[in-house]
Amino acid sequence: MAGVSVPTASRSLRDDPQITLATRVAVRWAADRLGYVPNAAARNLANRSSKTLGLMVPDVTDPVHGQIVSGFEREVTRHGYVMLMSNSRYDADAERRGLSTLIGNQVEGIAIFGGVMDLAAIHAFAEGTRLAFIGPENLEAALKGFGDQNTITVDDASGVAQVVEQTAALGYRRFGYVSGPTIASCVRRRNACVAAVAAFGLERLRVYEFEDIPIDRLCHRIIRDGRDIVLCFDDQRALRLLGALHDAGIKVPEQLGVVGFDDIPFAGISNPSLSTVAVSYEEMGRLACEMLLDQVTSGDTTSPAATIEGRVVLRGTTANRTRKVRTDAPATVKEAAS
Amino acid sequence: MAGVSVPTASRSLRDDPQITLATRVAVRWAADRLGYVPNAAARNLANRSSKTLGLMVPDVTDPVHGQIVSGFEREVTRHGYVMLMSNSRYDADAERRGLSTLIGNQVEGIAIFGGVMDLAAIHAFAEGTRLAFIGPENLEAALKGFGDQNTITVDDASGVAQVVEQTAALGYRRFGYVSGPTIASCVRRRNACVAAVAAFGLERLRVYEFEDIPIDRLCHRIIRDGRDIVLCFDDQRALRLLGALHDAGIKVPEQLGVVGFDDIPFAGISNPSLSTVAVSYEEMGRLACEMLLDQVTSGDTTSPAATIEGRVVLRGTTANRTRKVRTDAPATVKEAAS
């Protein structure tokens, strides 16, 4: 339609400076008059590059995962790439299939969040594919042998330490930690909590397993143990706990302070609103994409670990206790081996 | 490696019955010993079919959108297809770019949720591409001319009518509706509310604009107007309202009943837990995929409208007012957000 050969048209549409501006314009004009859109499959085949990045998450429905997807997708498209997403629903088989689909689609790199496959299996499976692990949750043992290369992790230790410092400054003294599933970040947060409490010379931390105990009994046990504040593994559990505390007639933050982790959207509108550690998961998603793209341009297949800091946000579930004189605080504190 | 020609290998891997079982096995064996995965781009080019479906959402971060993505993705992969997702962040430009990226990638169909482009623009832009509109939010005017073909919509009217019926049965009499943005579903819900209240012979509905009034004044106005229950456009607003009501010292459900719409995961763990209309957005996503795939197989480019029903879930923000005895025990049934 523009009266030029196919390669010329191709070059024109890619704004090749070697082509006269006149013909470039002519081609472009013809192109969008015809509603022409280049065939990505053919282009990718010829270029041996798919301009595609893969992202695996276990549950898009979860706001944290959603934020990661959002940040990843934004960065991907910003670079003219396309995102292929696989949602495993925490199913190992689905995860395996997803991985091989991504590989079959010639993705130039895959970012993996959460997930249930172990690292060794993934490495074996994705031989030669560039990888980025977002907050890998395999326990230390599984991590052995891969170090923390190609990982993007939340700095749990610093986040927790900040919370302990700031809430201790508010007058909280007897800390508890409400544990989540047995995954790396939970263990890191618990350990950080133990360390921080010790560092501030506070009474030893008590740990509670959220998933093991009926939630109403958990509430009573926390109070019976004389805790005046509990840090929870994440906001989800903190919010659930908040509901149970309310039902049990335990006043937050008067009797017990509660702190979450993540700052999911609903942390701000719960009631009382939840104090927590805000983490920019969008930024994590962005970093994962950046890591992958760096590997693509450098031709390398490894990247140094990246870390992202949390920020303490104190809201309604913690209060300043230094002014008030509390008298109803339980005095009995048994030294028990835990 | 299996000692056969390329076409034979190709046929074997696709389980062509014309190939001897023996050679098929041999090829397959060789294939996964070599870690061979067929190149999707080349295959798609040869087949003139991308086995790819596109999905456009404005905000993956939102739990409702996340559920749609989840349901869509599941169905897509179940059919051996791949999903390309575009997240517009409610930006018209991003949406346009996303659309053309999808088209360039030869998607066989596109499901569009929410979004800011109007239908006419989309139709013009995506000429010849199969489309499915999930709960299109353009107001009636914009919808004129396209009917409701290729749409998947929540049956707002029935959901709202059920809520009114069931809460009226609990003894609620003076209804209010807390409006959301000026979009189709909000208008439908409001109208349905007006109609239902009239149908049950109740006092005329009062409508409140959530976005126009400071939320604390909204609370007081509702009480001053003598409402004993408000239905909210969606759970997000209902939860926000709940927080404000709490701050204003208004007791829910004793003084005022509150009902949301959507049943997002946090509706079940707010406090008090939120009564609402549960809608399976996963199912909506699934339906959108099905619609697109139907069009692909039928070769057609239109589908009849599909509708999805809501289900009333009464929790802690509504109570039985017919009995004089006030039971302060909430949460008869604990609903775990899964």
Place this chain on the structure above:
DNA sequence: CTGTTAGCGCCTTCAA
């Protein structure tokens, strides 16, 4: 500056 030639990896005729 532009056209010609060849090939990306796979699949589908058609022969053998």
Place this chain on the structure above:
DNA sequence: TTGAAGGCGCTAACAG
């Protein structure tokens, strides 16, 4: 039952 030849739409080399 299998191999040989040609083409999908595009781009990278090389002419001219």
